[in-house]
Amino acid sequence: MSGLHGLATRALRALDPEDAHGLAIAGLKAGLGPRGGKDDPILSGALAGIALPNVVGLAPGFDKNAEVFAPMLRAGFGFVECGTVTPQPQAGNARPRLFRLSEDRAVINRMGFNNQGLEAFAARLGRRGPNGASGVVGANIGANKDAADRIGDYVTGLKRLWGLASYFAINVSSPNTPGLRALQTKAALDELLGRLAEARGSLPAAAAVPMFLKVAPDLAAGEVEAITETVVAHGLAGIMVSNTTVWRPSLASRFKDQAGGLSGAPLTALSTRVLAEFAAAAAGRLALVGVGGIASGADAYAKIRAGASAVQLYSALVFEGPGLVTEIKRDLAARLRADGFASVSAAVGAR
Secondary structure, eight states, X not given: OOHHHHHHHHHHTTSOHHHHHHHHXXXXXXXXXXXXXXXXXXGOEEETTEEESSSEEEOTTSSTTSSSHHHHHHTTOSEEEEEEEOSSOBOOSOSOOEEXXXXXXXXXXXXOSOBOOHHHHHHHHGGGOGGGTTOOEEEEEOOOTTOSOHHHHHHHHHHHHTTTOSEEEEEOOOTTSXXXXXXXXXXXXXXHHHHHHHHHHTSOGGGOOOEEEEEOSOOOTTHHHHHHHHHHHTTOOEEEEOOOBOOOOOOOSTTTTOSSEEEEGGGHHHHHHHHHHHHHHHXXXXXXXXXXXXXXXXHHHHHHHHTOSEEEEOHXXXXXXXXXXXXXXXXXXXXXXXXXXXXXXXXXXXX
């Protein structure tokens, strides 16, 4: 972090975190974001057939409404995932609902899928140009809190955004929409993915893109294997591991007991362990994306060695700003070369 962007990041940390996030989005829309340099070729990769200029992506939650995917791609991310978006706009939970745990390099949020809805989201994705020529942009879809048919909300999101996104992430793992994580259980997940597969089959094949399931790290014994087999059975491309955790380790911040999902440094080891469990269960049948607690090239490298073909980060940007992605890529490239790997793909699962 250096120069003007470092100064701006420090200034934003003095504000309420949600206000700071809003100002960051406004600044990016005004063209004030950093510019990443040319990617080191060793960082290029593929995710379920999608070519990536580099494998370090932006996790959902930062660009909920598909407003700043272009500036974040210019900042150096290899791909950007927007959302979570729900069919109808919703305000989310009452504020305050976002907390910086600075002493722990962590964040707790209970946002509740606040977003402007599918129509605004689709309109912005539609400006990307033919075949997403401007970069890889994924859509993370969810269900409205008051939906009578939550699975129907996912189907609606898939249909509305078909042909507009580079891939889809099916988010059943947020702890901030009551009952949502129940969709990870075997019977509910089988119904959800079955209905999505049926909907996908009725849509234009020419616009087909990979679909991923986004899971929580808080899983009981046997759930990793059950989820993996259900995902494989319904033809999804892969799994994103993981969302925030409701687990609370020993934390120093005064906000440590706030309700919501915990992300950032305390999640790193847990999410990487669960990722490795999914890699073992999938045995090469699925593409995995490593998410949770990435703040350095070492963290990204650990996810790749645990089985991830690509990684995503968000919470570390709260403390370091968007220029962090350049530092992570530089460090990751150095680590790959130091261990004798010629590409990211050669290091996937090397642990």
